[in-house]
Amino acid sequence: MTAWQQRFDARIMRSIGMPLAKLERGDGVRVWDDAGNEYLDFLAGIAVNALGHAHPVxxxxxxxxxxxxxxxxxxxxxxxxxxxxxxxxxxxxxxxxxxxxxxxxxxxxxxxxxxxxxxxxxxxxxxxxxxxxxxxxxxxxxxxxxxxxxxxxxxxxxxxxxxxxxxxxxxxxxxxxxxxxxxxxxxxxxxxxxxxxxxxxxxxxxxxxxxxxxxxxxxxxxxxxxxxxxxxxxxxxxxxxxxxxxxxxxxxxxxxxxxxxxxxxxxxxxxxxxxxxxxxxxxxxxxxxxxxxxxxxxAGLVDNAARRGDELRRRILGIGSSLVHGVRGKGLLIGVGLSEPVAGRVVAEAMRRGLIVNAANDSTIRLAPPLIIGDAEVDEFTTRFAGVLDTVASL
The missing domain is CATH 3.40.640.10 (Type I PLP-dependent aspartate aminotransferase-like (Major domain))
Incomplete structure (x- = not known):
């Protein structure tokens, strides 16, 4: 265990599991951990951080x-x-x-x-x-x-x-x-x-x-x-x-x-x-x-959620991975159905590649990014997620 994991294990109630990382700061659609690693945040605190992190407003x-x-x-x-x-x-x-x-x-x-x-x-x-x-x-x-x-x-x-x-x-x-x-x-x-x-x-x-x-x-x-x-x-x-x-x-x-x-x-x-x-x-x-x-x-972010959600669903299906069984949801609440119960592996590989997603269950990846995402974030997510799926499918 790292030092922070030892502190967590010793003092935080065991009603929750060991966290994936110790985060220190955020900006827009990105967060950084205590080791300086940068992540593209496509979970937004489980659909909470609508404006991303540290938005001026x-x-x-x-x-x-x-x-x-x-x-x-x-x-x-x-x-x-x-x-x-x-x-x-x-x-x-x-x-x-x-x-x-x-x-x-x-x-x-x-x-x-x-x-x-x-x-x-x-x-x-x-x-x-x-x-x-x-x-x-x-x-x-x-x-x-x-x-x-x-x-x-x-x-x-x-x-x-x-x-x-x-x-x-x-x-x-x-x-x-x-x-x-x-x-x-x-x-x-x-x-x-x-x-x-x-x-x-x-x-x-x-x-x-x-x-x-x-x-x-x-x-x-x-x-x-x-x-x-x-x-x-x-x-x-x-x-x-x-x-x-x-x-x-x-x-x-x-x-x-x-x-x-x-x-x-x-x-x-x-x-x-x-x-x-x-x-x-x-x-x-x-x-x-x-x-x-x-x-x-x-900022018209309700319309942005509808538009970017449609785009993300098309992009995910377009990856062509054998692991993608289907895509569900509306707007920027998206469930990626997996053909095998490997959601935990997908989350771990995504973290390794600097991407935060969530396993809603063993065969579903949940995406709930900030409503502010644009072209650059959609492109970056697609590239990273495709790499994640390729790696997990080859295991």
């Missing part, structure tokens, strides 16, 4: 707001919090009744959504919450209950009750939804499952069926939001209006923040004292999120 927002007011608790409000609530409801198309609640992470946003679902229970008859098999909604107890991965839940049973996991099919929706369902929560693209898109027509059917039965349709946009898929939010590709969405990751561009955004009558479900967060909506986090989302909008 991000740096200025952090420094200027920290010098003015960082934290006030939720006994007070500030201009950045009001502005961000207005911005998120506008971008989501939440309409005149849209509201936002702020927390500090995606898991917290989904905890708030779980509680929102429980409030949709007039008369006490709505005891069921539906989520999808292979879904990932977080690691806190409530969000873990929503997560459709038994290997994650089993060590912590019993989970909070009432959650059922159904296959991601229209047939399963039709068979499962009834008047006892309080809410259905889904990801537009299941990132942790290997960047798996929902079947065509699924969200449209979900909207019609939940409305028919009085259930809430809650969309988990934590990985797909903030322009990542080539729309501001993934649900917008389907042309529907949900009852609520959860967001985090890219909206803060690297600063911790999460939010629940509600639509229509759903905005009246929470009442005073039913939910809160000491740090949630603090002026520092909300000022940074405003700056990040403002720059995404100003």
């Amino acid at each position: 991000f740096v200025d927002a952090v420094s200027s707001q920290a010098a003015a007011l960082a934290h006030v608790s939720n006994y007070f409000t500030t201009e950045p919090a009001l502005e961000l609530a207005e911005r998120l409801t506008r971008l989501a198309g939440a309409g005149e009744h849209g509201r936002a609640w702020f927390g500090n992470s995606g898991a917290e946003a989904n905890e708030a959504a779980f509680k929102l679902a429980r409030l949709n229970n007039s008369g006490g008859a709505r005891t069921r919450v539906l989520a999808l098999v292979d879904a990932f909604h977080g690691r806190t107890m409530g969000s873990l209950a929503l997560t459709g991965k038994p290997h994650m839940r089993d060590p912590f049973e019993p989970m909070p009750g009432g959650v059922e996991h159904i296959p991601a099919t229209v047939e399963a929706l039709e068979a499962s939804l009834d008047d006892a369902v309080a809410a259905l929560i889904v990801e537009p693209i299941q990132g942790e499952a290997g960047v798996v898109e929902l079947p065509g027509g699924f969200l449209e059917a979900a909207r019609e069926l939940t409305r028919r039965h009085g259930a809430l349709l809650i969309i988990d946009e934590i990985q797909t939001g903030a322009g990542r898929t080539g729309a501001w939010f993934g649900f917008q590709h389907a042309g529907i209006t949900p009852d609520a969405i959860t967001v985090a990751k890219g909206i803060g561009g690297g600063f911790p923040i999460g939010a629940l955004v509600t639509f229509g009558e759903t905005s009246s479900l929470f009442t005073k004292g039913q939910h809160g967060s000491t740090f949630g909506g603090n002026p520092l986090a909300t000022a940074v999120a405003n700056a990040v989302l403002g720059e995404i909008e100003r």
